[in-house]
Amino acid sequence: MVKYKTLENRIFDTVVIVLLVIFGLLALMPLLHVVALSFSSKNAAVAGRVSFWPVEFTLASYEYLLQDTRFFTSFLVSVERVILGGGLNLVMTVLMAYPLSLEKEEFPSRNRYMWFTIFCMLFGASLVPWYFVIKETGLLNSIWALVIPGAVPVYNVILLMNFFRNEPKAIKESAKIDGVNALQMMLRICVPLAKPALATVTLFSVVGHWNNFFDGMLLINSPEKVPLQTYIQSLAINMSDTSKLSTDQLINLMSQRTFNSAKIIIATVPILVIYPFMQKYFVSGITLGSVKE
Numbered sequence: 001m002v003k004y005k006t007l008e009n010r011i012f013d014t015v016v017i018v019l020l021v022i023f024g025l026l027a028l029m030p031l032l033h034v035v036a037l038s039f040s041s042k043n044a045a046v047a048g049r050v051s052f053w054p055v056e057f058t059l060a061s062y063e064y065l066l067q068d069t070r071f072f073t074s075f076l077v078s079v080e081r082v083i084l085g086g087g088l089n090l091v092m093t094v095l096m097a098y099p100l101s102l103e104k105e106e107f108p109s110r111n112r113y114m115w116f117t118i119f120c121m122l123f124g125a126s127l128v129p130w131y132f133v134i135k136e137t138g139l140l141n142s143i144w145a146l147v148i149p150g151a152v153p154v155y156n157v158i159l160l161m162n163f164f165r166n167e168p169k170a171i172k173e174s175a176k177i178d179g180v181n182a183l184q185m186m187l188r189i190c191v192p193l194a195k196p197a198l199a200t201v202t203l204f205s206v207v208g209h210w211n212n213f214f215d216g217m218l219l220i221n222s223p224e225k226v227p228l229q230t231y232i233q234s235l236a237i238n239m240s241d242t243s244k245l246s247t248d249q250l251i252n253l254m255s256q257r258t259f260n261s262a263k264i265i266i267a268t269v270p271i272l273v274i275y276p277f278m279q280k281y282f283v284s285g286i287t288l289g290s291v292k293e
Contacts, residue, residue: 037261045257061262070223070231071263077143078228082209085147089205090198092152093160098186100157101164121154131218145219146227156201163197164190203275210271228267
C-alpha cells in the first residue's frame with residue numbers, strides 16, 4: 001500500500017533539504033575561496049578582489065609549487081606516516097578488538113581488559129607526561145614519534161569489536177566444529193566478514209594521520225622531517241601574525257596567499273582520492289559497529 005506524504009511532512013522535508021543545502025554551502029565556502037585564490041593572480045589577491053571565483057586566472061602558483069622542494073619533502077613524510085601509521089593502526093586494532101569481542105566463557109579476563117580500554121579512552125595522558133615518555137624512549141625527531149604513540153586507537157577498537165560481536169554466531173560455531181583454532185577464526189572468518197568495519201577504521205586512521213599537525217610541531221625538530229600539515233600550519237601562523245610587519249612586508253606576505261592556497265589544495269587531493277573508494281563501506285561500517293545486539 002502506497003503511503004502519501006501529508007502537507008506537514010512535505011513542508012518538513014523541504015525545510016530539512018533547504019537547511020542541509022545552506023549548511024553544505026557554508027562548509028564549502030572556505031574551500032571555494034582557497035581554490036579561487038590558488039588560480040588567481042597575486043595582484044588580485046593583494047587587492048582583495050578574490051572571493052569564490054578566480055580573478056585573472058593563472059596556473060603560476062602551481063608551476064611555482066613544483067619548485068618548492070620542502071613542500072614535496074613534507075608531502076613524502078606524510079605519505080610515509082600514513083602508510084606506517086595506518087598499517088600499524090589496522091593490525092593493532094584487529095589484534096585487540098577480536099579478543100574483546102569474545103564471550104566471557106572464551107576469554108575470562110575480557111571485562112578487566114574492556115574496562116581498562118574504556119578508561120584509556122576517557123582519561124588520556126596530559127601533554128607533559130606524554131611528551132616526556134616519547135622523549136625518554138628515544139623517538140623524538142623520527143617518523144616513529146608520529147606513529148607509535150597512537151598505535152592503538154581505542155575508539156576504532158570499540159567500533160571493530162562491536163562489529164565482530166554482531167557477526168553471525170552460526171558461522172563461528174560451524175568453524176569450531178571443523179576444528180578451526182582462535183587465530184584461524186580471526187583471520188579466515190571474522191576479518192573477511194568485517195570488511196565494512198575495517199574500511200571505516202582504516203579511513204579514520206588515514207585521515208587522522210594525514211590531517212594531524214600538532215604532534216609534528218612538538219616532536220619533530222628537523223625541517224626535512226616535518227609532515228605536510230605541520231608545514232602548512234606554519235604558513236598559516238605566519239599569515240596570521242601581521243601586527244608587527246611593515247607595509248612592504250605585509251604586501252609581500254599577502255602576495256604569497258595564492259602560492260600557499262595551491263599548497264593547501266594539493267594537500268587535500270589524497271584524501272579526496274581515497275574517500276570515494278571507502279564511502280560504500282563507511283555507512284554500514286559505522287552503523288553496524290556502533291550498535292551491540
